[in-house]
Amino acid sequence: MIKSNSSQSGGILTLLGRQVCVTVVISVAATLLTLVLRLIGVSSVLVFLVSGIALAALASMVGHGTDQLGCRLGAGATGVLQSALGNLPELFISIFALRAGLLLVVQTALVGSILANSLLVLGLAFTAGGLKNGVQTFGTTQTRMISILLLLSVAALSIPAIATAPGAPDSGHPEGLSVIVAVVLLLVFAASIPFSMRGGPGASEEELGFARPWPLWLAMLILIAAGTASAFVSDWFVDALRPSMVTLGISESFVGMVIVAIAGNAVENVVGVQMAIRNNADLAVSLILNSSLQVALALIPALVIISRLIGGTHLTLVLSPLLIASLGLAAILGALIVYDGESTWLEGLALMGLYVIIAASFWWGPAVKP
Numbered sequence: 001m002i003k004s005n006s007s008q009s010g011g012i013l014t015l016l017g018r019q020v021c022v023t024v025v026i027s028v029a030a031t032l033l034t035l036v037l038r039l040i041g042v043s044s045v046l047v048f049l050v051s052g053i054a055l056a057a058l059a060s061m062v063g064h065g066t067d068q069l070g071c072r073l074g075a076g077a078t079g080v081l082q083s084a085l086g087n088l089p090e091l092f093i094s095i096f097a098l099r100a101g102l103l104l105v106v107q108t109a110l111v112g113s114i115l116a117n118s119l120l121v122l123g124l125a126f127t128a129g130g131l132k133n134g135v136q137t138f139g140t141t142q143t144r145m146i147s148i149l150l151l152l153s154v155a156a157l158s159i160p161a162i163a164t165a166p167g168a169p170d171s172g173h174p175e176g177l178s179v180i181v182a183v184v185l186l187l188v189f190a191a192s193i194p195f196s197m198r199g200g201p202g203a204s205e206e207e208l209g210f211a212r213p214w215p216l217w218l219a220m221l222i223l224i225a226a227g228t229a230s231a232f233v234s235d236w237f238v239d240a241l242r243p244s245m246v247t248l249g250i251s252e253s254f255v256g257m258v259i260v261a262i263a264g265n266a267v268e269n270v271v272g273v274q275m276a277i278r279n280n281a282d283l284a285v286s287l288i289l290n291s292s293l294q295v296a297l298a299l300i301p302a303l304v305i306i307s308r309l310i311g312g313t314h315l316t317l318v319l320s321p322l323l324i325a326s327l328g329l330a331a332i333l334g335a336l337i338v339y340d341g342e343s344t345w346l347e348g349l350a351l352m353g354l355y356v357i358i359a360a361s362f363w364w365g366p367a368v369k370p
Contacts, residue, residue: 023060030054031229034236048244051237052263058230059089059263063271065223068214087299088227092234093260094303099312100238105256106315108362110300111323112261117292118150118330119355120262121272122337125284126348129276136281139341142195143286146293147331147338149192153296154331156181158324160317178317179308182301189297237263253362281343289334326358 034051066085090113094106129136160181164174214222245255272291275284300317307315319327333351337343 020061020064023057023064027054027057027061027226027229030057031233034233038236038239043247044240044243045247047236048240051233051240052259054233055089055093055230055237055263058226058233060270061222061226062088062230065219065226067271068219069216069223085223085227087294089230089234089263090261090295091299091303092231093238093263094299094315095306095310096235096238097241097260098303098307098315099310100242101313102238102241102252103313103315104252105241105260106303107319108253108256108323109260110295110303111319111327112257113295113299114154114292115257115326115330115355115358116261117288117295118334119351119358121291122285122288122334123348123351123353123355125273125276125288126343126351127345128273128348129279129281129284130343130345130348132277133279135342135344136276136279137342138281138285139338140282140286143282143289143338145195146286146289147335149188150289150293150296151331151335153185153188153293154327156185157296157300157317157319157327161319161321161324164318174316174318175314178304178315181317182304185297185301186305189301192297251362251364254359257362258359285338285343289338292330292334322361329354 030050030053034047034054037047037050062085090109094109097106097109126136160174160177163177241255241260245252272284272288275281275287304315304317307313333354337347
């Protein structure tokens with residue numbers, strides 16, 4: 001019996017593979033450590049840092065589980081699953097932050113998630129792929145459609161701030177207009193699902209780093225466990241967020257734009273960088289831009305609606321001029337890069353440089369008061 005149990009455990013570890021096993025260990029260790037640190041009442045900064053690591057690892061676990069289900073259902077269904085499951089940590093963080101009254105953190109984190117994907121992660125993919133493989137080419141119909149939808153979504157997200165400015169036609173009605181925009185974007189997202197289900201560039205199990213396909217029960221177990229843990233850790237993360245910002249003297253906007261956005265979203269897109277290194281540029285670009293699209297077309301409008309049902313601060317789409325300009329630049333650059341059909345390591349370096357400049361522009365925001 002002991003030998004049988006040992007053999008079964010070894011089989012599961014083989015199925016998961018080394019990379020996923022390491023991620024699981026980090027997730028469990030960081031989650032338990034966060035709980036222990038909260039119970040013994042240590043510095044909120046330490047809880048904030050450890051819970052951030054836990055969220056990043058849990059986001060990666062959700063990504064692995066989603067990819068496994070996607071392998072069973074096809075490349076197109078993978079994108080739909082990612083939109084429903086891949087942003088779970090960021091969804092939970094945003095909900096708890098809104099209940100805590102941290103509207104600016106949520107707005108900048110959601111915009112920061114789009115920028116992290118479209119500039120930082122895409123730049124990393126172009127740089128790593130270009131240095132290893134030289135000039136890379138891409139240009140599928142689905143990838144072009146993703147870039148167009150992203151551009152249109154960003155345009156829609158920019159309208160409420162312009163239309164509700166003092167003297168504008170809808171001045172004084174930011175919440176009503178935000179809800180209208182959110183409903184329209186969600187309808188467009190629903191209409192885009194059949195198109196996404198048609199397929200697109202796929203990846204083999206070997207490319208995705210799987211030893212062999214997981215049983216369905218194992219993929220579901222990973223997703224349920226990671227999703228449940230993300231809910232708890234997100235609550236702890238947000239609870240430590242405000243006192244940490246006070247202690248460290250950093251602004252809400254920088255925390256949302258960089259720290260929260262990367263912890264909740266960008267780590268799962270490491271597979272996009274891996275695809276670029278393996279010279280599958282079509283899939284790399286599709287995965288990375290699709291992650292930005294999911295945030296703009298599904299997550300942000302969903303949170304606008306959800307925030308009116310859960311109590312606390314209502315999320316509006318009235319963004320600052322800097323956030324709007326940053327979103328517009330990222331969407332336009334993404335569209336130009338896709339239609340050009342090729343990338344180099346220098347373009348990747350330039351994209352990462354632009355992300356650093358935008359992130360730095362939020363560093364000197366007003367510090368949080370105790």
